[in-house]
Amino acid sequence: MTARIIDGKAIAQKVREELKGRIAQLREAGIVPGLDVIIVGENPASQVYVRNKATTSREIGIRSEVHALPAETPEDTLLRLIGELNRNPDVHGILVQLPLPAHIDSSKVLEAVDPAKDVDGFHLRNVGALVTGNKIFVPCTPNGVMRMLAEERLTVEGKDAVVVGRSNIVGKPMAFLLLEKGATVTICTSKTRNLAEHTRRADILVVATGRPRMITADMVKEGAVVIDVGINRLPDGKLVGDVDFESVKAKAGCLTPVPGGVGPMTIAMLLCNTVESAERVASASARGVKS
Numbered sequence: 001m002t003a004r005i006i007d008g009k010a011i012a013q014k015v016r017e018e019l020k021g022r023i024a025q026l027r028e029a030g031i032v033p034g035l036d037v038i039i040v041g042e043n044p045a046s047q048v049y050v051r052n053k054a055t056t057s058r059e060i061g062i063r064s065e066v067h068a069l070p071a072e073t074p075e076d077t078l079l080r081l082i083g084e085l086n087r088n089p090d091v092h093g094i095l096v097q098l099p100l101p102a103h104i105d106s107s108k109v110l111e112a113v114d115p116a117k118d119v120d121g122f123h124l125r126n127v128g129a130l131v132t133g134n135k136i137f138v139p140c141t142p143n144g145v146m147r148m149l150a151e152e153r154l155t156v157e158g159k160d161a162v163v164v165g166r167s168n169i170v171g172k173p174m175a176f177l178l179l180e181k182g183a184t185v186t187i188c189t190s191k192t193r194n195l196a197e198h199t200r201r202a203d204i205l206v207v208a209t210g211r212p213r214m215i216t217a218d219m220v221k222e223g224a225v226v227i228d229v230g231i232n233r234l235p236d237g238k239l240v241g242d243v244d245f246e247s248v249k250a251k252a253g254c255l256t257p258v259p260g261g262v263g264p265m266t267i268a269m270l271l272c273n274t275v276e277s278a279e280r281v282a283s284a285s286a287r288g289v290k291s
């Protein structure tokens with residue numbers, strides 16, 4: 001079997017086109033969706049991600065501002081900025097790029113963001129809402145994966161899904177989204193014994209480990225849907241995923257490439273969450289509710 005390659009770039013483009021119409025409607029109602037992104041320090045990968053988030057937002061009509069703070073910024077200063085953005089009615093989305101420098105308590109910072117503006121879906125209230133099936137803001141990468149599965153008309157209900165990776169950003173929310181759609185979900189970690197025995201049972205395999213090409217063809221069921229969330233730069237500069245694309249392509253039914261797979265979807269879903277947040281404000285003000 002040769003896998004159908006899922007084109008994340010094309011799906012992300014479709015999502016952005018849909019959003020342009022919704023943004024035009026908001027602008028007609030006098031609301032310009034606004035996304036404020038905070039980055040602390042000079043992590044080069046984070047700088048690229050943040051720049052892409054702001055540029056792509058602006059391209060489709062979202063106001064976007066980047067707050068670049070030096071690595072030694074005290075936690076208090078960061079919390080004060082978040083407080084200001086929480087109170088600013090022009091701000092519909094606040095994103096604090098992770099990782100933060102070690103002297104800052106990331107949990108405290110994420111809990112300081114107004115849950116109604118938490119477009120990353122990392123606030124405990126939003127995590128709790130997701131886990132109980134009452135989604136408010138869903139973390140962007142797993143939300144992007146679900147959108148890809150839906151766009152490709154791939155059934156989740158009744159399937160065996162295996163998620164490799166247990167991060168708060170991808171693995172855990174991914175597992176809950178698949179569970180909510182009726183999959184039987186296994187979460188594997190770096191400590192899992194006989195990992196291949198689990199992955200070989202997966203109808204849907206989502207990999208988010210940060211280990212280049214760790215999933216090889218012998219670990220994949222014939223015809224499986226394989227979603228590669230990893231983005232790893234090799235010493236020669238090449239970007240590869242957590243899945244060994246060339247060997248798995250010959251066995252999987254569907255496969256996402258790196259780059260051009262899940263990556264573009266993450267930003268598209270961030271824009272989606274920002275527009276949704278602005279729409280909630282618009283409908284609350286139409287109902288005369290002060291937000």
Ligand code: GUN
Pocket residue numbers: 095096097098099120140141169266
């Ligand atoms: N660092 C890596 N991925 C993400 C993400 O989705 N959101 C934030 N805020 N930081 C990240």
